[in-house]
Amino acid sequence: MTKTEPTAFLEELCRNVHPRTEASLRLIFALCQEQESRGSADYSVATMGRLSAERGGPSAPAIRNKTGEKYRALIAACADHAGGRKKRVSAAKPSAAEELLEGISDPVLRTRINLLVADLESTRAQLIAVRHIAAQKAVLVLGDTQLEPPSVVGNGMELTAHEKKALATAISDKTMGHWAWKIDKIGRVLTDSGQVVFPAGFASAIRKILA
Structure with missing residues (x-):
């Protein structure tokens, strides 16, 4: 992986996202660069989440949850680029909503289930x-x-x-x-x-x- 790829990947992730999400992505990218510059090989979610939360960015729980997929992908790309170690992310277990929606083709019913899950x-x-x-x-x-x-x-x-x-x-x-x-x-x-x-x-x- 060349040194320009993480930067290009960052810009790709920042397309058409909420400004707050973009700011969080750029903060995490900056923190990954700092880890690389100081020679640290620790790009784990726990470490990056702690560093991010200290600067007002997403915490480790926020990075681990479903909405943190882009953050995890960016951390993984930077870790691979720097040759660092990162905790392997296991395949996410389907949520209750995803299991309910599986096989349901009716768009109205799918929308109602999604709204119910959002309320819960x-x-x-x-x-x-x-x-x-x-x-x-x-x-x-x-x-x-x-x-x-x-x-x-x-x-x-x-x-x-x-x-x-x-x-x-x-x-x-x-x-x-x-x-x-x-x-x-x-x-x-x-x-x-x-x-x-x-x-x-x-x-x-x-x-x-x-x-």
């Missing part, structure tokens, strides 16, 4: 997020905002330092990077593929509480 994945992401926040010993009181005065937080009780830290952690760059999430302009928390983890106003509400 969004719910699963929310449960994981809540479990992560709970590990920080945070207590979230969820209620109907039309029935509760918006200025009341915790029944008028002041948050402790630990509770404030837990809320800040929920929307921190580290948490977003770890789960490959992002916060949009209206305060929603989204996955890398655009699934809604928390609805509009979630992040902005936490910022207001902390302020």
Whole structure:
């Protein structure tokens, strides 16, 4: 493999992708070049994910999941070019949705199944997020905002330092990077593929509480 091939492969991967995905690909490529320049032979997903997350890019779990296929392919190309070692990626086991869709030719039915799976994945992401926040010993009181005065937080009780830290952690760059999430302009928390983890106003509400 010549030295120009990884660069050409990068440009090929960056065609017609979301700007955020392109930025992540270019960051991973830069990190691979740094590994090569320092003489490191470690191009494993764990190592590259850790280096990437430290700079705000996709973490190791994000690289390993289904949407990280391009990241893995780029890392593999750079590793082969540099003669480095990389953990062999085993063939992905078909997902439940793929198994259900196998043999189904009706496009309407296939679309409905895909939508159902997307809803289930969004719910699963929310449960994981809540479990992560709970590990920080945070207590979230969820209620109907039309029935509760918006200025009341915790029944008028002041948050402790630990509770404030837990809320800040929920929307921190580290948490977003770890789960490959992002916060949009209206305060929603989204996955890398655009699934809604928390609805509009979630992040902005936490910022207001902390302020």
